[in-house]
Amino acid sequence: MSVPRPRTPASNVSLALARSRLGVWPVVFIVMAAAAPLTVVAGGATTGYAVTGVTGIPIAYLAVAVALGLFSVGYVAMSRRVVNAGAFYTYVSRGLGKVSGVGASFVAVAAYNTMQIGLYGGFGAVLAGLLEDWLGWSVPWSVCAFAGWAVVAVLGVRRIDLNGRVLAVILLVEIAVAVVFAVVQLAHPADGRVTFDTLAPSNLLGAGIGAALVTAVAGFVGFEGTAVFSEESKDPQRTVAKATYRALAIIGLLYAFCAWTMSVATGPDRIVEAAKADGTELIFNLVAPHVGGFVVGVGHLLFVTSLFAALLSFHNTVARYLFALGRERVLPPVLGRTSTRTRAPKVGSIVQSGLAAMVLAVYAAMGWDPIVHLFFWLTVVGGLGVLILMAGTSVAVIAFFARRSNREDISAWRCLIAPALAAAALLWILWATIDQFHILLGVEANNPLRWIFPGAFGVAAVLGVLWALVLRAVRPAVYAGIGRGANSVTTELAAPLGQPNPAPAASGW
Helix, strand or coil: CCCCCCCCCCCCCCCCCCCCCECHHHHHHHHHHHHCHHHHHHHHHHHHHHHHCCCCHHHHHHHHHHHHHHHHHHHHHHHHHCCCCCCHHHHHHHHHCHHHHHHHHHHHHHHHHHHHHHHHHHHHHHHHHHHHHHHCCCCCHHHHHHHHHHHHHHHHCCCHHHHHHHHHHHHHHHHHHHHHHHHHHHHCCHHHCCCCHHHCHHHHHCCCHHHHHHHHHHHHCCHHHHHHHHHHECCHHHHHHHHHHHHHHHHHHHHHHHHHHHHHHHCCCCHHHHHHHHHHHHHHHHHHHHHCHHHHHHHHHHHHHHHHHHHHHHHHHHHHHHHHHHHCCCCCHHHHCCCCCCCCCHHHHHHHHHHHHHHHHHHHHHCCCHHHHHHHHHHHHHHHHHHHHHHHHHHHHHHHHCCHHHCCCCCHHHHHHHHHHHHHHHHHHHHHHHHCHHHHHCCCCCCCHHHHHHHHHHHHHHHHHHHHHHHHHHCHHHHHCCCCCHHHHHHHHCCCCCCCCCHHHHHCC
């Protein structure tokens, strides 16, 4: 009769991400890939013109970049004090308390999963159309989506620096194409005259600017992920700061420049009608007469790879949020385990892939529109969730640095003034988002969906708060470790290999 072998306890290695694998530029590439520059330029900017009817999309991108720059001041200052893959969850926990932090963690998991899964709709539909046009193959969008899902699932459990190299190649090429297309448009202005009307600050005071700002915010989602990779950075205190500012500056200027050149090529008074008529093909149609079919074809291909890069980047972000929550026993501890070979958050990655597969299967079985109901709706909703998190984090930064012990060597600009200005700006944009959410969904003002989607994040936050209260009452050891950071959590919850691990007994899982 064989004797069952005792279960090997978790080790510090299995509960830690790979250290010192990412420099500044790899982090920039990963988070900029999530922002998907070519997707935003070809899809987001044109959709913004068409849906909102506002010509000031370029200045809206610049205004949002300024607001997020203010947000980044406090965000970066806090990243130097707290190193944790949980990012928003950890910062809110340390600033506004553990109960609020767990509520924020539930919103973060819901928002980033929604964003990542929604991108599969765009990827599948665009790739299916490309195969039809180029090869004459009639392939269902769901087959293309699952093909992309399989590659993301494999890369998600590989070394993060490998993911960074893959994303860097894709990102640099798509940015180059976006810039080339923009220069071509600028060289062929409508009526032979370059105008700056769509960059005029007065556009920020016009009707419908709320919806335009929300559209712009959605294009930046992903840049804030720099802190998520802090534990895997070579120098977290410096890498996160540099990567955040560089990513924000590059994508902000790129979006504004490309959106402006589109209006130059069509004429500012005709950009809205052109966007409504051509949709995501507008940028390609504008350059086609001047660059030839091959270059346009390359642009279409990079549109697909841009979507794939965003899928992979958001997948990595979700996996690390699940890892941080599992490591601190807020969620099942198994989520806090990493691969002993690649040090990637293996279980969190597998869970995210499984959830995405189930959603894709439902959409395919029900025959729902992959562009409108999966890609557009879910990414817009995910962007709303991230906007909620950024507004809450700005308030949390102020509260965190209000404590004298956390304020050492931090100027009033970084710990109070900039975060307060960011909170005011982001809360106003959030109010405008919810007020005009029916416009973004393309439904009537009295359609219940305009409240159901935003309300889902309220439900997630409430569930998180209730779960935190349960942990405080029945699992005080787990509650005490919420938001404590990578080193303290790993040390307390994981004994050295071969020694008893007290975490399961203390946590109650």
